[in-house]
Amino acid sequence: MCQLPDLKDRIQFLKNQFFTHKPCVCIEGALSKTRIFKESEGESMIIRRAKAFREHCKTKTVTIQPCELIVGNAGAVARSIHVCPELSNNWIIDELETMSTRPQDPYQVTEEQKKIYRKEIYPYWKGKTLRDHWNSLAPQDVFNIVSVGGVIDNDVKIECTPGDMVPAFPQLILPLGFIGIKEKAEKNLAALDFNDIKNFEKAEFWRSVIICCEGFTILSKRYADEARRLLEHADEEERIADLKKLRKHVTISQKKHLKHSWKLCSLFTLFLSDFSLKEMPADILRDFWTNTFFHSIPMKKNKARQMKNCLKLLKPSM
Helix, strand or coil, X not given: CCCCCCHHHHHHHHHHHHCCCCCEEXXXXXXXXXXXXXXXXXXXXXXXXXXHHHHHHHHCCCCCCCCCCCCCCCCCCCCEEECCCCCCCHHHHHHCCCCCCCCCCCCECCHHHHHHHHHHHHHHHCCCCHHHHHHHHCCHHHHHHHHHCCCCCCHHHHCCCCCCCCCCHHHHHHHHHHHHHHHHHHHHHHCCCCCCCXXXXXXXXXXXXXXXXXXXXXXXXXXHHHHHXXXXXXXXXXXXXXXXXXXXXHHHCCCCCCCCHHHHHHXXXXXXXXXXXXXXXXXXXXXXXXXXXXXXXXXXXXHHHHHHHHHCCCCCCC
16 A cells, blocks of 8 residues: 655655645544543642643554654644643634634534533633633733734733743753653652752652653554554555554654654654644744754764655645
8 A cells, every 4th residue: 555665755645645634623632631630630730731641642543644654643633633722712612613614724623522522621621721811810901902902912822832842852852762751850759858848849840740751651652552553454565664663663762862863753743743842833843853853863864855854744734
């Protein structure tokens, strides 16, 4: 199904495959957050968010499409939006019936998704979102100006996942890997002196880091397991080789001292699957990729060119 020895043919196939997906809504992450936040009432916010991320890594749909060497989607499938009810809840409920037919940025949403959002997600987050919190704290004169629209726009910081914050890839993730980061967090947590009250907050931070690293390890293993499952049914020699490589690199992507470009691609794309980088414009993503990876990791020119071409598929124009 994927006998494409020429890289150019592979990229064109993946591009065509990507555009077979219609832009759609994914509520898997919203359900994970709702479920965990209900269970964790009374715990610190940083721990609740970390647990929600780990739960999402455990439960989100894992998909490896034909010819893919780099895997990971923000939602269940390619071109799906990841709904974040903790940021803003009202606009989604208001647009559920028109989201698939609106003239700008229409997204397909099923009747089952509408039902779940109305009954399970929206009621829990009503009055608890970041937008609700901001509205309750804003001075009335500022709130009035913002409400008019066109004068002051704070939506990008309140109703969207912030895209101007990126993880320290060269300083932490590449040299340590997520296993190394977890070990460092465990060491720092164990070294805290709880006779100092300030260390209680630090402990919550290090615990949240450990939980997030556990989530990433789970997600990596699930992709490796999916590659293994597909291998059992693969009958084309080239795809068998692709799946073996993918399984190996997704597994290794969580470990220390990542120096291989394919492993970095696997890590980077899996990271995009749930974190704020998915909101970055494509040109900024490419600049970030170049500055972070290609200037930090020794790589042959032809391999770097292949990686850049593959990167273009991570977030093509919709």
